[in-house]
Amino acid sequence: MKILVVGSGGREHALVWKLRQSSQVTHIWCAPGNAGTAIDAENVAIAADDVSRLARFARENSVDLTVVGPEAPLVAGIVDEFRRQGLAIFGPTAAAARLEGSKVFTKKLLRRASIPTADFAVFSRADEALQYIDGGDEQPLVVKADGLASGKGVFVCANRAEARAAVRSVLQERAFGEAGSQIVIEECLVGEEASVLAIVDGDTIVPLDVAQDHKRAHDGDRGPNTGGMGAYCPAPVVTSAIMDDIVRRILIPTVHTLKVDGTPFSGVLYAGLMLTSSGPKVLEYNVRFGDPEAQPVLMRLQTDLAQLLLLAATGRLSELEGLDWDPRPAVCVVMASEGYPGDYAKGHVISGLESAAQLVDVKVFHAGTALKGSDVVNSGGRVLGVTAIGSDIADAKRRAYEAADRISWQGGWCRRDISDKAAGINVSGRGR
The missing domain is CATH 3.30.1490 (Dna Ligase; domain 1)
Known part of the structure; x- marks a missing residue:
């Protein structure tokens, strides 16, 4: 099987790394990729939103499956175009991708389907x-x-x-x-956040193990919102009973409503949830693997990812016999550029990557990196996702930070409390 992964972030590097482990995969391209995907795949200099060139590349290279990482190409209709040309692709159509592309669309769907979410009003x-x-x-x-x-x-x-x-x-x-x-103004929900990702083929829903992201920039869940400063999986705050409730009251009615509306959902349905005193409520939907949630989730997944995504892309997910997981937890620590999530300088040489890679049960996923000659330099706000598996959460955290502490570049930094919530440490934060 030949696979094309679209995107250039940490999520895409994690996808490439996991797909490469499949015995069925013979070649992987990543468009446009980064310095890390250049090691685990073959980078292709095509932008993630250049749909026509990506389709032509897939056709000319007999790509068996295209996996789309970022949301922008999905919202723009890359799946619609690939399907029009008879090319297999994993992800939702543009109509279904409105779950992420339009918060107004999502809030109205949630209200219509009686799915628990914050009270809201819409304004232009x-x-x-x-x-x-x-x-x-x-x-x-x-x-x-x-x-x-x-x-x-x-x-x-x-x-x-x-x-x-x-x-x-x-x-x-x-x-x-x-x-x-347009804007949505909604009540601020209070509780613990959790990220529930599920693989969907329009009918069948296969939930992945739950992760918990850390959106705020600084320790103690303080500072501005970011794209995510770290994550861990599994998240013990979501018990099996809560997960059953999430599937029954949130995931199933969402997928059912979209199908009834004539826009069946296929791809990754990512529910960002707040676990409130009155039960789980939807904060937002994404329509792709989360970043950085994908890193610890895929680190633990032992099922053949290529086979899983191909079944979903071809409407055969019901044939799956279940998912296999490494029982050990994983922690991902995001290393960022100085100034992020605001303005930041690029082009600083990153050192220590080889040293970190030598550690057992550690993988450094590249996000905002590029090659400058033989050097790896920072090219984005979130630069690396240092991910480790351990015997328990505390051990996984220790391993991840041991690796992160071997890596440096001018102004590079990270939060120091990723996964402390899972370890039972009280972290004072604000709601959403």
Whole structure:
């Protein structure tokens, strides 16, 4: 089997690494890839959103399966185009990808299907949104830009003043361009966050082991929201009873509603959840593997990923006999560029990668990296996802940070408390 992975981040490196382990896979390309995928696959200089060139490459190279990593090509319709040309591809159509591409679409679907989520209101005019905020009680609110905003379009606001500032930033100052033509204002849910990813083929739903992400930039869940500063899997906060509730009350009705609407969902359905005192509620949906959740999840997965994704892409997921997992937990620590999630400098040489790679049960997944001659340099905000498996959560954390401490570049940094929640350490944070 020949596979093309689309994307250039840590998620894509994890996909390439896991797919390469399949006995059925003979060759893997990654477009455009990064310095890490260049080691585990063959990089192709085609941008992830250049759908026509990607389709032509897949056709000319007899690619058996294309796996799409990032959300933007999915929302833009890469799956629709590949299917039109008779090419096998894993991911949702553009219509189904609206679950991530439009928060307004998702919130309205959740309300219509009676799926638990935060109370909300939708606005396209700043004056109406500000009037809504001023007319309500003084309480935390969440303001979200409707469209894709690279993980930066969500504002967790402690009070009216912060909420008003968020509205002005999105609707008046157009901080996110067309992605901010509409906003959702919703109640701020309080509890523990969890990420539930499931493989779906339109009918069958196969949940993966639960992960927990760390969105805030700094220790103790403080600082600005990011694309994710680390994750661990499994997340003990989600018990088997809670997971059954999530499947029954959230995943099944979502997939069923989309099918009834004529937009069946195939691909990864990623539910970002808040475990509230009244049960799990949906914060958001993504339509692809999470980043950094994919790293610890795929580190533990022992089932042949290529076979799993091919079954889903061809509507045969019901043939799967179940998933096999390494019973040991995994922890991923994201190393980031100085200044992230704001502006940051690129091109600094990264040292210590070979030393970290020598450690047992450790894999350094590349995200924002590039090759400059023979050197690996930082090229993005989130640069590396240092991932380790251990006998327990504490051991996996120790191994991950031992590897991270061997790696350095000018301004490189990371949170130091990834997975402490799972170890029972009290971490004070804010809701969403």
